[in-house]
Amino acid sequence: MAKASSVKDVAALAHVSLGTVSNVLNRPERVSPATRAKVEQAMRDLGFVRNESARQLRAGRSRTLAYVLLDARNPFFTDVAQGAELAAESAGLSLFLCHSDNRASREGDYLAHLVEQRVQGILVTPVDPNAAALDDVRRNGTPLVIVDRTRDDDHFCSVAVDDVLGGRLAVEHLVEAGHTRVAFIGGPETIGQVRDRLAGAREAWVAADLPEDQLVVVGTEALTVAEGRSAGERVMGIASSRRPTAAFCANDLLALGLLQQLSTAGLSVPGDLAIVGYDDIEYAAAAAVPLTSVRQPRQELGRRAAELVLDEAENPDHLHQQVVFTPELVARRSTRG
Amino acid sequence: MAKASSVKDVAALAHVSLGTVSNVLNRPERVSPATRAKVEQAMRDLGFVRNESARQLRAGRSRTLAYVLLDARNPFFTDVAQGAELAAESAGLSLFLCHSDNRASREGDYLAHLVEQRVQGILVTPVDPNAAALDDVRRNGTPLVIVDRTRDDDHFCSVAVDDVLGGRLAVEHLVEAGHTRVAFIGGPETIGQVRDRLAGAREAWVAADLPEDQLVVVGTEALTVAEGRSAGERVMGIASSRRPTAAFCANDLLALGLLQQLSTAGLSVPGDLAIVGYDDIEYAAAAAVPLTSVRQPRQELGRRAAELVLDEAENPDHLHQQVVFTPELVARRSTRG
DNA sequence: CCGTTCCGTTGAAACCTTTCAAACCGAGGA
DNA sequence: TCCTCGGTTTGAAAGGTTTCAACGGAACGG
Structure with a gap:
């Protein structure tokens, strides 16, 4: 050569x-x-x-978009990525995925590298949506869109799903099915998502005139299958007279873990415990007992985010917008007697 | 700005x-x-x-590695990516993930783009390991390592796992448990992996002196959960007198689909059908009935691949090597009465 | 036969950094 | 006082592409 x-x-x-x-x-x-x-x-x-470097140096712009995501193992994010990919492809750009693995330092490294590379735009689901690292990117002139998170100010475009509504849908569904003692499983509460879904759950609960202390919050350390199993053990440890008859999990991975824990323990779903998940990932429909879940328009989320970042890159009078999608409840066997 | x-x-x-x-x-x-x-x-x-473009143009080399993977939704690949990431990080490089989604054209686009960008090196799990597109990359001087696939020639480094051995391990395990009618579920046979695992299965079968026609091959279109369910229906359609008592699935996604199909149909695992999967992804251990599976050293695979590509990039007397790792059977409830 | 017009082609400048030989400077030694 | 030496700093070249004003020539109309 x-x-x-x-x-x-x-x-x-x-x-x-x-x-x-x-x-x-x-x-x-x-x-x-x-x-x-x-x-x-x-x-x-x-x-x-x-030589793309030389091209970019002279032409001023790159042909690349990047999506910095939290957890490549969570199918939710890969679905979002897929949507972004489609949008990028039709604009003739390549999309690179960067896995921050939930670590702020890695996220920061990637963002810095991407800014140095002068990529056309960055999509990011940040560890902390209010982190200053995001402002630094903006200051350096790289368009950035926040995905599946929202920020306290409106200095950025963002695309997200109405999690309060999602929480409400989930709990309304359980209330309609006649449950009067329900567990909310999820955490840590530092995640905005978790807070919002819980808030929605509470709204629905209060609206149904049910006593507040019958909505039990079971905290978790993370939104993973393993945490779901451990939460399952805790729920099952509650004396059966006071045990919830249904659980609303902050995401599907938790729900799957919970489901596994129950079936290991020989309990039936929804007989002993009805379960609602969140995200409606592929595995949710495919679980041993198909999961009722709150569906988010994942691909659409990614597609819209990519469109926004491109608009910011190309359109001089770009205005930041906060796009909020509406979730939808998908009822399956895990809540159907 | x-x-x-x-x-x-x-x-x-x-x-x-x-x-x-x-x-x-x-x-x-x-x-x-x-x-x-x-x-x-x-x-x-x-x-x-x-400005990284200018830097790279002058300095001649980039600070980037890329992994072009087949299926971002399959946790196997994200685990490999994680391993590669660790190696890249400790070499001070960033790793970009590119999702080819099993499409040769997308894979080709990504490879071309990466070569134009003059990345330090490319890891790829290709749609077709013998495709000419890979030779083009090499010809243009970008180091490339093939991951989890092998090629007929030795023009590249590759890291893979001994799939024939893996297949043998799986079937030996079933034979030891006394099964004399077993299904191999997997396809299409264009995938080298599938062929090798089946070949290993046959070796073990023959070595145990079992009649060849009692090892039934059930073909699938892809290695996905959905295909697993459909294969399940086909297996259950076999008259019970001639129905296999165990199944060896070419990967865990198939096995999970199969498991779901069975439990939907009210059949028990391993009572009605024992199941062995392949890959030992996180969800395998976490399934409703924990899956026996053949474990591959996924992170190690990624790490080694990254090391090889860096050696090829930096060491003038680099020699191509074909690294083959040894798989390992992890026995769980899905094959234990 | 001349002047325009238009299309295709040219050459040089510009993009921003790194590299490296050369210049510089102050200090210490002769 | 002059030299040498070490560590710092400098200036210009180089790297490969895109861009754009300018150019040449053919076709066309008059």
Whole structure:
């Protein structure tokens, strides 16, 4: 593999000028068919590959979008990513995924790197939506959209789903089914999502005139399958006379863990405990007992976020907007006697 | 947001030359503390962010690794990615994930883009390990390592797991448990993995002197949960006198689908059908009936791949190697009476 | 046959950083 | 006093592309 060849080499081989080669690359319609063919042949002969760094340096903009996500293992985020990918693809851009793994420091490293690379735009589901690191990105002129989180100010575009409404839908569904003692499983409360879903749950509970202390909050350390199992043990540890007859989990992973824990313990769902999850990930419908869940328009979330970030990048009179989608309850066997 | 400032602006503000600013950036130890402080202050005042394109253009190499993966929803790949990330991080590089979604065209687009970007190296789990697109990457001088697949020639480094052995382990386990009629569930056979696991299964079957026609192959279109359920229906459709008593699934997603299908149909695992999966993803241990599975050293796979690609990038006498890891059977309830 | 017009092509500047040989400067030694 | 030496700093070149004003020539109308 000889040293990579440049436009100059191509130009020399094709007996044309540098500028013409560049035109073939960027405005082929302006080049006569004959010259174009000559140049393209030369490119092939040399195995020419355009140097994107040089291109970007001169042209000023890159052909890349990035999505910095919290947890690549949670199908919710990969679905969002898929939506963003579709939007990026149709704009002729590539989407790179960066996995912050819930660590603020990694998130910061990625953001800094992306800003240095002058990507067209960044989508991010941040560890902390109010972190100053996000303002730094903005200050450096890289468009940034917050995904599935909201911020206290409106300095950014964001796309999110109405989690309070989602919480309300879930609990209304349980109340309608006649449950009068319900557990809310989720945590930590530092996550805005968890707070909102719980708030929605409370609204529905109060609206149904049920006594507040019958909505039991079972805290978790994270929104994972393992935490769901451990929450399950705690719920089952409650004396059966006072044990909730239904549980609303802050996400589907928790719900799946809970479900597993129950079936290991030989209890039936929904007989012994009805379960509502949140996110409606693929595995929810596919669980041993298909899960009732609150569906979020995941792909749509990603698609819209990508569109917003592109608008911010291209449209000089771009206005920040906070897009809020509406969730929807999908009832399945886990709440149906 | 005023136009981004450059080293030139920083130099002017700090009353030093261009070169000094660059030294602060790249070889701070050569700059006297006083000057350094001045320059750093100027950078802060201007909100200077190094332009990575220009840096890379001049310096010749990037600070990026990329992993082009098949299916972001399959936890197997995200675990591999995690391993690669760790290796990249400790080499001071960033890892970008690119989701080919099993489409050769998307994979090709990503590879081309990455080559144009002159990334340090590419890890890829390709749709087709023998595709010419991979050779193109190599020809253009970008190091590339094939992950979890193997190629017919040895023009590349690759890291994989011995799938034939894995298949053998799975079936030996079932044979030891006394099963004499077993289904192999998986497909399409264009996937090397599937072929190898089946080959291993056959080896073990023959070694146990069992009649060949009692190892039933149930084909699938893909390695997904949905396909697992549909395969389940087909298996259950077999007259009970001739129905296998155990199934070996080519991956855990299939196994999970199968498990769900059975429990929906009111059948018991392993009572009515014992199940062995493959990959030992997190959800396998966490399934309603914990799955026996063949574990692959996923993180290790990613880590080693990243190390190899870095060696290829930095070491002039790099030799391609085909690393093959050994899988391991993890027995759980799905095969234990 | 000349003047326009239009299309295709050219050449040089610009983008921002890194690199490296050379210049600088103050200190210590002769 | 002059030299040498070490550590700092400088200035210019280089890296590969895009952009754009300017150019050449052919076709066309007069």
